[in-house]
Amino acid sequence: MAHHRGPTKGKPAPELPGTFTLGEILRCPPGPVDVERDFDPAATPHFPGKGKDDAPVEYARMQPVLDGLQERLYAHSFTHPDSAQRVLLVLQGMDTSGKGGVIRHAIGMINPQGVSIHAFKAPTAEELRHDFLWRVRRALPGPGQIGIFDRSHYEDVLIGRVDHLAAPDEIEARYDRINAFEREVVAGGARVIKCFLNVSKDAQKARLAARLAPGGVKYWKYNPSDLASRAKWDDYMAAYGVVLERCNQDEAPWYVIPADRKWYRNWAVARLLAEALAGMNLTWPPADFDVEAERARVAQS
């Protein structure tokens, strides 16, 4: 009767266009990192089209792939509540690097039912009374979900370090604690993908100016305090360098996303996410009921 239990036909998951693995190209290499020396924010490695004009076509090719893979992930958790599989995508970057743009354009390709987004702001009074990872654990995605962190626990070693928000030995201890935390998340069934959206200082300036353009459509995105962070650009780049060196274990790798070209940045994050999902070898879950019998019941209903 095994064939009555309704195994699926093993229809393969949608295939990613192209034979390259973007994750291999954008993965931050091990060792000391000097962000501005080591990475080109304007690069566009492996983008299949010629440039910006081809982006809509490439997005349209990516969308069904990402959508199909995500649906398999969701379906599995739906039918197997004990399934632990899930994805955590961490987005970090300086102001204007495009965390919001990635969510809009790359995550927007996916069925919103399978996505949970958490934006980490300055900690509340309650959050400050707990360990820095407390609020992060509470925001982890559930089974079958793709969780997006718009900023993350890395703020606690970025602004935390730059603005001396904790004692130096506390900051120092956090790198190892983050690694242990992320190993725990991975052991719990999650794929962890961390993207540093690497925007250049010049591109940031242009984007800040664009937010102040006449008409006021983007005034709401502008915050005068952004210039305070910009003034500490070198400190931030140094802090990112430490993060990329010390929290880059294979279980929870960092990818450095060239972010001066928005169309590339969005495509690249979507591609990385699709590659991670494809690597999970997701199949449609088999039926846990007698398919023939249920067909007969429906026909008679």
Place this chain on the structure above:
Amino acid sequence: MAHHRGPTKGKPAPELPGTFTLGEILRCPPGPVDVERDFDPAATPHFPGKGKDDAPVEYARMQPVLDGLQERLYAHSFTHPDSAQRVLLVLQGMDTSGKGGVIRHAIGMINPQGVSIHAFKAPTAEELRHDFLWRVRRALPGPGQIGIFDRSHYEDVLIGRVDHLAAPDEIEARYDRINAFEREVVAGGARVIKCFLNVSKDAQKARLAARLAPGGVKYWKYNPSDLASRAKWDDYMAAYGVVLERCNQDEAPWYVIPADRKWYRNWAVARLLAEALAGMNLTWPPADFDVEAERARVAQS
């Protein structure tokens, strides 16, 4: 100096195509309701195209309108944390009526950053120890958000009534309590839009059969217990009739969405949401900083 504070140019919000108001057509009228007598699940009122083949074009026209309106809502809450404006979209309907399809295709048009989705399942042990509205309050959308309820507090007077999950006088009391709750939510700054996805019994049968089609791609959507609800179809229609009559106040109206044609259903919910947002007269928030001064600061940074 007032002009320096950077008022926006009052660029009008994107306009909805067509001059009709779908909400007037699909609004459930007051008085007693006999669902199957009063509403045609296969109707397609005001759909601008000829039918299914035109749906992609109509979705493509709707998307930027919905997206543009949502961004204004989001922007306002972003710059004015005291703003209370938000939207709550309640989706109810029998199995296969397409709550998930609406989320995928209509809500999928919107920037996921501005959306919060909550699926209400059978209450947990903890939830059962509280009043039926306890878990609902906790799931309400924050300011600037469009919250989607995939099922809702109405389950407590639908399956609750049909399967006698509470005493008759408790069920009876819930209609007024729901009305009071929804008035409170509206007073708190939310627009409440409730959509009953009205699928016919025949269409449900075809959709259940499709979930069992060879290949198994949709097995995961099939649950043998769905037939138990289907066997109580008349009881459910009666329970929906009571809901549509007793919980249909102007502050939180019910819309009856013909749901036999998926392409119409998704378009109609997107349109209703866009009409609600358009009715909020959202504008880009003015700058609360000196725009000229900030331009100069950016230029020098």
